[in-house]
Amino acid sequence: MKRLWHWPIDPLARTVRLALGEKRCAIDLVSVLPWAQPEELASMAPGARAPVMVDTGAEEKVSAVGTHAICEYLEEAIPTPRLLPFVAQERAEARRLWRYSEDSFADVNATLLTERVNQWVRRAREPDSGALRTGVHALKSRMTFLNGLAESRTYMAGRMLTLADLSIAAHLSAYDYFGDVPWDMTPDLKAWYSRIKSRPSFRPLLADKVDGTRPARHYADLDF
Amino acid sequence: MKRLWHWPIDPLARTVRLALGEKRCAIDLVSVLPWAQPEELASMAPGARAPVMVDTGAEEKVSAVGTHAICEYLEEAIPTPRLLPFVAQERAEARRLWRYSEDSFADVNATLLTERVNQWVRRAREPDSGALRTGVHALKSRMTFLNGLAESRTYMAGRMLTLADLSIAAHLSAYDYFGDVPWDMTPDLKAWYSRIKSRPSFRPLLADKVDGTRPARHYADLDF
Structure with a gap:
């Protein structure tokens, strides 16, 4: 259990x-x-x-x-299915990008996501426009980097789905709940996300609803 | 190689x-x-x-x-010697505290350590007193937490030396190079650090010298 x-x-x-x-x-x-x-x-x-x-x-x-x-x-x-590749070099790359995701999205969490949670979930106050701007800027910069990876690789760390994909998709999905992801800016990242979003593991996340909030209209659409 | x-x-x-x-x-x-x-x-x-x-x-x-x-x-x-325990619960605790160390000292790196590097290594400018204060405050708060662990455990995650000890000692040693660690505030943490500092693996760090800087007088003392 x-x-x-x-x-x-x-x-x-x-x-x-x-x-x-x-x-x-x-x-x-x-x-x-x-x-x-x-x-x-x-x-x-x-x-x-x-x-x-x-x-x-x-x-x-x-x-x-x-x-x-x-x-x-x-x-x-639970070694099967693997979420870290067997080959040492590919494992290292998956762990690097998993960690990159957590480290580099921390800024976006602390600004954009926190403001949206304060605004829509806690209904505490109007969002701070400076923090929103900082967050959107950071998010776009991470997305541009990740789009470059998605352009040349099937999954973020290479040929197989790893914890790097799950971490990156988890972060983007949280921002997407509030409609804050400018998908059209990064078509390869969007195509990658669309594949991850279609996996059965993603379904519970797409069904999430927090308190009185409503997710963005396209949030649960597989064809967004 | x-x-x-x-x-x-x-x-x-x-x-x-x-x-x-x-x-x-x-x-x-x-x-x-x-x-x-x-x-x-x-x-x-x-x-x-x-x-x-x-x-x-x-x-x-x-x-x-x-x-x-x-x-x-x-x-x-290189599985021997282990730096993550064999028992799953102890492994999880070691990884938690290793990660806690990196996440929670990130603030201190961005303020106190960055200011000292700018001041003494890059000789770029006088340190920003606000950033120094923020950094010292964050450092003291982390040290208080870690002192609590050191009080009740031989090593940070339990009975054996793990990556949690190495990460925490690595961070404190960097601040200690510039003389910024208020050791006397946290006697159990100081005793723990003294043991880690005496390990042969620590010697190369104690011999470090960067550019024209001189480390704090007690930096390489095993009896500090």
Whole structure:
């Protein structure tokens, strides 16, 4: 039995859900607001915050915190289908781009995504236009880089689907929920995303609805 | 033959050097200024920046970019001594804290460390006092958290030395080069650091000297 503490729109939690979906793992989801992390998590490990996964089906109970610990654990515990290639060079490239995704989208999360969550989910205040501009600029710059990869590769790290694809798609999908992804700017990235979005692992993400919000009209369309 | 493109004071490159040291790997070092990354690296992988490691002694040449790809590769290629525990729960905890270290010290790197590098290495300008204050504040907050771990555990993630220890020590050592670590505030963390600092893998870091700078007086002292 696997249980995941997550917030539906969190790109990091989405990465884990996609990895679990690809590995065809049933999962019990517990929703956690990012601005109110429960004590329950901190008691599992000092300072722990969602995403946190607990696996009670393993020989010994395992609790893992954060995408790095969770996804590397899943890869070790459920090796098929692989989300990191067998060949060392391809593995290294997948891990590089997985990490690139988390590091380089962190700026977009802290600006564009945070403002949209404040605006539409928390209904706390009008978004800060400076933060929105900074976020959109950062997002476009990452998309331009990724479009170059999508132009020359089937998947981000090469020939097979890896955690790099799942992480990048998870981030873009969160921004896309609020209609903030300028897809037409990067046609190769759009074509790649369209393929990832059509995978069965993606369906639960496309069905997500948070509080009183409505996702952007094209959000769940496979032909967007 | 392993070659590492690095900058001596970069905490991420230091993490890799410590991991290589623990695994008793000879390494050919190529110094790269963080503010002038060579084309050579970008030609290995799109957008690659130091630390980059190339291993030509493997069956097939492997180039890995970034701490995550490099250290996980080293752990797979040279399993002894282990830097990630065998037991799944302990492995997950080591990876969580390794990642916590990189994520939570990123703020300190961007403020305190960057200002010191500008001040003492690049001799570019007087440090921005606001950025220094922000950095010192962030550093103290991380140290308080880590002191709590050091109080109850032999090593950060539990009973054995892991990549979490190496990453945390690598970051603190970079700030310590410029004399910026308030050790007396956190006695358990200081005692832990003193043990890590005495390891043979640490010696090359303590011998580092960058350009015209002089490290803080106690920097290389094992009894500081």
